[in-house]
Structures are given as C-alpha cells and as structure tokens.
Amino acid sequence: MEYLGYFASIIIGISLGLIGGGGSILTIPILVYLFKVNPEQATSYSLFIVGLTAMFGSYSHYKMGNLKLKSALYFAIPSVISILIIREVIFPQIASTLFSIASYSVSKDFLIMIIFSILMITAAISMIKKNQPEIKTTETNYTQLSIIGFIVGIITGFLGAGGGFLIIPALLFFANLPMKQAVGTSLLIITINSSIGFGGDLYIGTPINYPFLLSVSAMxxxxxxxxxxxxxxxxxxxxxxxxxxxxxxxGFYIITKEVLF
Incomplete structure (x- = not known):
C-alpha cells in the first residue's frame, strides 16, 4: 500500500504542475488511507507537503512577475493569525472522543475526515464549473480580502489544506488581479500559511517522522x-x-467510508 501511496504522491505533483492547483486536496486522503497516518498527524504533514510544493510553484510565478506582495500580505496576515489560533489553542483542546451514543462514538479523527470530505466536494464543484469571466473592481477591497484570509486560515489550520479554490476567486474579485497573478499570488499565500502552520506544530512539539515526510514531499x-x-x-x-x-x-467515498465502515 505504501508503494501506491508514493505513486499517488507523484500524481499530486503532476496535477499541481498541470492545472496549477487542486492536487493538494488529495494529500490528506493519501496520507490517511494509503500511508495509514492518523488524521490529526496528517494535517501537520499536509501543511509541510502543500507548503513545499506551493513554494516551488510561487517561485516560478515570481520569475514571471505574477506575484503581488501587498495583496498577499493583506490576505496572509489574518490567515496566519487564525491558523495559529486554531492549531496552537483550539485544536489541542478538542477531545479525542467528542461524544458517544450507545456503542457509537464520534471521534476527533472522524470529524476531521468528514469536514475534509465536504471541503473536497466544494473544491471539486469549483473545478467542474466553467471558468467565470473575470470581474474587475474599481479598487482593491483590502477589508474583504483580509476577512476571507481569516476564514481561509481557519480551514488551513483545522484541515491542513491550502484553500486555493477560495483564495483565487478572492484575489480576482477583491484584489482586482488578472488570473495569472491571482494564481501566482495564491501560491505565495499558501506557502506562507502552510509554513507558519507547520512551524507552529513544531513549536508545540508535534512528533514528525522526517524521513517519511521528506520522501513523500520528494515524490x-x-x-x-x-x-x-x-x-x-x-x-x-x-x-x-x-x-x-x-x-x-x-469526497463522497470518504463520507461513505467514515460513516458506514
């Protein structure tokens, strides 16, 4: 099963290189179902893998002049704040078992996978829909940008996901960026968010299997x-x-598997 996991890790990278995003949404399922990593631990590993791949992608866009630093900072700073609140304050306080009814119990890991599957379905719908025409605003709405940044930080903090399917539309509509710059800037934001989130995990002493993590990242x-x-x-x-x-x-497979099996 591990060999299949490494092959799937290569597929993640190929999808990122081909479509510019979305592939990272498969990181958590691959870690949990193919590598048998605990879901909570998988969110930490996902932050590292997603952040590293996004960093390489953002560097390519930097060379093409597609990064808008001011918009990235207005988005990333509130994101980082919410990420740290979630991962360092709220997440550790969530009990391993949330509640039990008779012989059926709802665990923290179950909650992570169910919410993540809903995120996958939402992201999938945004990928399936035809591209909408770019909407130009008269000026950049930094307030809206920061609010959405805070919300995306909650998602990244809880699930270890980059949230690119939310970041790119926000940059298009509220930062008045063309698509190429929105994609490049979103990768920079994901790099910042994931790096800070993973760094916070290291600070609180989250155990990391570095040989495994680096090998998956390399693939x-x-x-x-x-x-x-x-x-x-x-x-x-x-x-x-x-x-x-x-x-x-x-996404629907994960919901079915977690609820019925």
Missing amino acids: ALLGMLIGSQLSKKIDGTKLKPIFGWFVLVM
Whole structure:
C-alpha cells in the first residue's frame, strides 16, 4: 500500500504542475488511507507537503512577475493569525472522543475526515464549473480580502489544506488581479500559511517522522516537475473539470467510508 501511496504522491505533483492547483486536496486522503497516518498527524504533514510544493510553484510565478506582495500580505496576515489560533489553542483542546451514543462514538479523527470530505466536494464543484469571466473592481477591497484570509486560515489550520479554490476567486474579485497573478499570488499565500502552520506544530512539539515526510514531499515535487513539462504540451484547463469529478467522487467515498465502515 505504501508503494501506491508514493505513486499517488507523484500524481499530486503532476496535477499541481498541470492545472496549477487542486492536487493538494488529495494529500490528506493519501496520507490517511494509503500511508495509514492518523488524521490529526496528517494535517501537520499536509501543511509541510502543500507548503513545499506551493513554494516551488510561487517561485516560478515570481520569475514571471505574477506575484503581488501587498495583496498577499493583506490576505496572509489574518490567515496566519487564525491558523495559529486554531492549531496552537483550539485544536489541542478538542477531545479525542467528542461524544458517544450507545456503542457509537464520534471521534476527533472522524470529524476531521468528514469536514475534509465536504471541503473536497466544494473544491471539486469549483473545478467542474466553467471558468467565470473575470470581474474587475474599481479598487482593491483590502477589508474583504483580509476577512476571507481569516476564514481561509481557519480551514488551513483545522484541515491542513491550502484553500486555493477560495483564495483565487478572492484575489480576482477583491484584489482586482488578472488570473495569472491571482494564481501566482495564491501560491505565495499558501506557502506562507502552510509554513507558519507547520512551524507552529513544531513549536508545540508535534512528533514528525522526517524521513517519511521528506520522501513523500520528494515524490510530490518530482510529479510537479513532470506536470510542468507536460503543461507545455497539454492544456491543463481542459483537464481541470475531469480532475474535479475525480475529487468529487473521492469526497463522497470518504463520507461513505467514515460513516458506514
């Protein structure tokens, strides 16, 4: 099963290289179901893997001039605040078993996977839908940008997910950025958020299996390089809805598996 997990890690990277995002949403399911990592631990590992791949992606966009630092900071600073509140204050206080009814108990791990599956379904729908025309505003709405940044930080803090499917529309509508700059800036925001979140986990002493984490990350980066080369010959935007359908099926599979089995 581990070999399948490493292969799936390469697929994550390929999808990131091809469609510019979305692939990281599969990180948690791969860690939990293929590598048998505890869901809570998987959120920490996901922060590292997602942050590392996003960093390489944002560097590529930096070379192309697609990063808008001011918009990134207005979004990332409130995100970082909510991430630290969730991971360092709230998350550790959630009991391993939330409640029990007769012989049926609801655990913290169950809650993580159910909420994550809902996030997957939401992200899948955004990938399946046809691209909406870019909406231009007369000026950047930094207040709205910061509010959404705080909300995305809650998602990242609790689930270890990048939240790119929320970040990109926010940058399009409230920061008045064209699509390429929105994608590049979103990768920078994800890099900042994930790095701070993982650093916070290290600070509170979260145990990390570094050889395993680095090996999975290396496979994801290898896949990203492959995907970047394939993107020169394949139109990734045409593959995005197909990938979205796959993520949608996986989201419903996780709900079914966690509830019924």
